Amino acid sequence: MTLGKQKKVGQIFSHILLAVIALSTLAPLVLLVINSFKSNSEIVDSPVALPTEWSLKYIISATEQINFFKSIWITFAITFISVLLLVMVSSLSAWVMVRSKSKLAVFMYLGFTAAMLIPFQSVMYPLLDIFEKLGLKNIPGLIIMYGGFGLSMSVFLYHGFIKSVPQSLEEAAIIDGANIFQMFFKVVFPLLKSITVTVVVINSMWIWNDYLLPFLVIGNREGVKTLTLELYFAKLTSGQYGNPWELIFPAVFVTIIPIVILYIFLQKYIVAGVVDGAVKQ
Amino acid sequence: MDRYYRKKFLPLALPALILFFLVIIIPFVVGVIYSFTGWRGTYFAGGEHFWEAFVGFDNYIKAFKSKKFIDAFIYTLKFTLVAVIVINIVSLGMSLIATKLRHAASIYRTIYFLPNLLGGLALGYIWQFVYEIIFSKILFAKDGLISIPALVNMTQDNTKALFALVILFTWQMAGYMMIIYTTGLNNIPKDLPEAASIDGANAWQEFRHITVPMLMPSFTIVFFLTLSKCFMLLDQNVALTDGNFGTRMLAMQILRTTRDGSPPDYGLAQAQAVIFFVLIAVVSLIQVSITSKQEVEM
Numbered sequence: 001m002t003l004g005k006q007k008k009v010g011q012i013f014s015h016i017l018l019a020v021i022a023l024s025t026l027a028p029l030v031l032l033v034i035n036s037f038k039s040n041s042e043i044v045d046s047p048v049a050l051p052t053e054w055s056l057k058y059i060i061s062a063t064e065q066i067n068f069f070k071s072i073w074i075t076f077a078i079t080f081i082s083v084l085l086l087v088m089v090s091s092l093s094a095w096v097m098v099r100s101k102s103k104l105a106v107f108m109y110l111g112f113t114a115a116m117l118i119p120f121q122s123v124m125y126p127l128l129d130i131f132e133k134l135g136l137k138n139i140p141g142l143i144i145m146y147g148g149f150g151l152s153m154s155v156f157l158y159h160g161f162i163k164s165v166p167q168s169l170e171e172a173a174i175i176d177g178a179n180i181f182q183m184f185f186k187v188v189f190p191l192l193k194s195i196t197v198t199v200v201v202i203n204s205m206w207i208w209n210d211y212l213l214p215f216l217v218i219g220n221r222e223g224v225k226t227l228t229l230e231l232y233f234a235k236l237t238s239g240q241y242g243n244p245w246e247l248i249f250p251a252v253f254v255t256i257i258p259i260v261i262l263y264i265f266l267q268k269y270i271v272a273g274v275v276d277g278a279v280k281q
Numbered sequence: 282m283d284r285y286y287r288k289k290f291l292p293l294a295l296p297a298l299i300l301f302f303l304v305i306i307i308p309f310v311v312g313v314i315y316s317f318t319g320w321r322g323t324y325f326a327g328g329e330h331f332w333e334a335f336v337g338f339d340n341y342i343k344a345f346k347s348k349k350f351i352d353a354f355i356y357t358l359k360f361t362l363v364a365v366i367v368i369n370i371v372s373l374g375m376s377l378i379a380t381k382l383r384h385a386a387s388i389y390r391t392i393y394f395l396p397n398l399l400g401g402l403a404l405g406y407i408w409q410f411v412y413e414i415i416f417s418k419i420l421f422a423k424d425g426l427i428s429i430p431a432l433v434n435m436t437q438d439n440t441k442a443l444f445a446l447v448i449l450f451t452w453q454m455a456g457y458m459m460i461i462y463t464t465g466l467n468n469i470p471k472d473l474p475e476a477a478s479i480d481g482a483n484a485w486q487e488f489r490h491i492t493v494p495m496l497m498p499s500f501t502i503v504f505f506l507t508l509s510k511c512f513m514l515l516d517q518n519v520a521l522t523d524g525n526f527g528t529r530m531l532a533m534q535i536l537r538t539t540r541d542g543s544p545p546d547y548g549l550a551q552a553q554a555v556i557f558f559v560l561i562a563v564v565s566l567i568q569v570s571i572t573s574k575q576e577v578e579m
Contacts, residue, residue: 018495021375022392025452028407031415031544042317047444048413093297100286115305119513121535122558124316125547127308129322148304151297169505170527180289203338209400211516212536228400247412252403254497259398275460 036062036250043245060234062250065238066230067223075226078139078214081209082146084097086154086203087196093159095188099167109159116152120212139224142217149213152202157277161195162188201273202217208259227255286367295532316551318338321544340552349541352527353534356443360512360530362448368507371451372458377492379459380466390463393456400459401453405520408449412521437523442528449517454510458503465499466492508568512561531557 035043037051038061063069089213097105131141165188173183189196204219211228220225231251240245318334319326325334344350375393379386396404412435419425421432435445469492477487515532522528524537535557538550 004288008356011383013514014382017374018378018382018389022389025392025456028404028411031411032407035410037468044414047410048419072355089296089300093294096286096290096293099283100290101283102287102290105290105294107353108298110299111306115301117558117562118309119532119554119558119561121513121532122554123305123308123312124553125322127304128310129506130303130308136417140379140472144300145304148300151300152305155297164502174285180293194460205398209402211400211402211519228402232402232458247409250407252406255403256399260395263398267391270398271390271460274397275464277462278457278506 031139032253032256035245036096036253038246038249040244040246043249050155058246059250060252061246062234063254065247066251066255067225068225068227068254070223070232071225071227071230072255074139074224075208075228076145078146078226079126079204081199082143082150082201082207084149085143086150087199090151090154090193090199091189091196092184095162095184097155098159098162107256110115111157112152116156118250120149124212124216125158131217137217139218142214145213145217146203150206154203155279157195157199158192161192165191181256197269198273198276202272202277205274206271231255312551313324313555315548316555318548320540320548320551322547326544326548336548340548341556342433343549344552344556347549349529349538350412350534353529353531355529356439357512357530359512360446362445363443364450364511365504365507366456367447368458369503371461372455372503375396375455376459376466380463390456390460393459394468395456396453397457399453401514402520403514404449404453408445408452408517409436409521414443437526438526441520442526446514446517446521446528449521450511450514454507458507461503461506462496462499465496465527466564469495501569503573505565509561509565510530512564531560 032046034050035047037054037056038058042052093108113230127145128137131145134141136144169187169191170183173187178186195203197243209228210226211232214226214229215232218226218229220229225233234251235244237249315331317338317340318331318572319336320334325331327334327336379389414433417433421427421429431441435441473491473495477491482490498520507524512533514530515536517525518528518530518533524533530539531553533555535550538553539545539547
């Protein structure tokens with residue numbers, strides 16, 4: 001065999017292997033889609049077959065049971081406001097920490113990074129206790145908590161990025177008579193676009209999918225549950241006698257549709273954001 | 282110029298400081314203090330205030346004597362050990378193969394990355410179905426495609442469930458870790474492997490003496506991410522077995538301790554949470570210092 005031929009065989013073999021892995025990655029999701037259109041008995045009897053009829057019955061009843069349109073709106077609002085809060089607070093503080101170069105700033109930065117080692121479980125009970133006493137065991141409280149938990153990582157990312165942003169533009173802005181907020185939002189913030197994408201992607205993914213924090217703060221309260229919570233309680237209450245697959249499959253299906261659609265369109269930014277966030281740690 | 286920023290430092294950093302203290306620092310300190318008291322959630326056993334309810338190291342002793350906690354501790358260590366090894370081998374293998382491809386590598390990456398975007402709870406439910414119905418009734422049952430008893434009813438046995446969780450988590454994480462390895466592989470200067478092959482190195486020697494040392498920064502990142510994510514795993518654990526058959530990991534153990542007894546023993550839960558913090562801090566610091574020492578200076 002010539003070297004060229006050997007390489008070609010190698011390429012084909014690699015493609016086959018990677019395609020098999022791709023199929024096994026997609027298989028559970030394909031199961032999810034086809035079983036979202038079946039009754040419980042059909043799911044259990046022929047789980048890998050296509051549905052006998054593509055009826056939307058189960059999807060509609062699942063969206064009703066998990067209050068889909070309400071809970072997706074709540075989840076979106078929580079995610080959006082928390083991420084906005086995180087971006088504003090962490091970019092401003094990281095910027096002023098980098099620029100002022102004082103001992104206090106260095107100390108604060110060390111504090112933020114060290115806090116990344118604190119797992120959520122180590123603070124959750126006292127946190128809930130304190131927030132309950134402050135009357136914040138509700139959605140605004142939840143947003144504040146996300147603001148606090150996402151802070152370390154976001155400050156860390158902004159801090160690393162701002163160090164390489166030249167200061168001369170800011171000096172020019174001051175000479176032109178801009179105040180500090182004008183300077184930050186008109187001059188500095190636009191330069192931080194790429195790292196802002198990373199911060200937004202990482203935090204929205206985590207907050208959108210989070211289960212534990214809403215579970216502890218909101219629990220089973222009516223009308224304010226997030227998507228993940230609705231899913232959890234729907235399974236819990238209807239799953240006392242075996243698993244209610246005809247509810248779980250369509251419910252999981254509708255909860256992941258928005259993310260998958262977003263992924264298809266914003267793939268480049270999402271992957272780059274997540275990887276950037278990881279590599280800069 | 283520095284002075285200009287220093288004057289504005291406090292007002293601009295204040296929102297961040299408030300959030301940080303309110304959500305992380307104060308609860309953390311309070312948590313450490315409460316772990317030495319008879320905290321019951323809404324009151325303190327032995328007094329009206331926490332300073333009247335100190336119990337010394339009782340909660341810590343209780344934690345280490347509690348079979349549930351020790352079991353969860355060991356189960357977490359076992360899971361982390363197996364999962365970190367498996368995820369690393371799979372994702373490194375995938376990226377080694379994919380970087381050699383001339384076409385379509387990005388399509389594969391897009392597909393592999395997808396599970397990482399979805400919530401652990403939702404994924405756990407799908408996989409529960411895969412294990413209970415697809416594995417147990419169709420693929421690996423006695424009258425199934427091929428009979429492999431080890432892969433039947435994986436969610437109903439302590440050891441099998443560990444591997445069920447490893448498979449689920451590898452499925453979810455491998456694509457993400459693969460992309461980090463791929464970034465690292467693409468950063469290796471092309472002339473290094475070329476020089477090695479001219480010198481007569483075989484594929485294994487090239488991998489061992491060029492790829493691995495040059496990939497150390499990626500190893501640091503992937504090990505750090507997989508270690509901490511495995512240690513703190515919760516959603517998938519809840520969704521797959523809900524801790525039945527002794528499959529509780531530490532995160533779930535801390536969450537459920539307050540439901541295990543009446544009155545709820547928050548002091549004990551908090552002591553476990555402090556041990557959990559120490560464990561994670563020590564392991565991640567050791568790991569980062571070991572792998573960063575291995576990184577080659579270029």
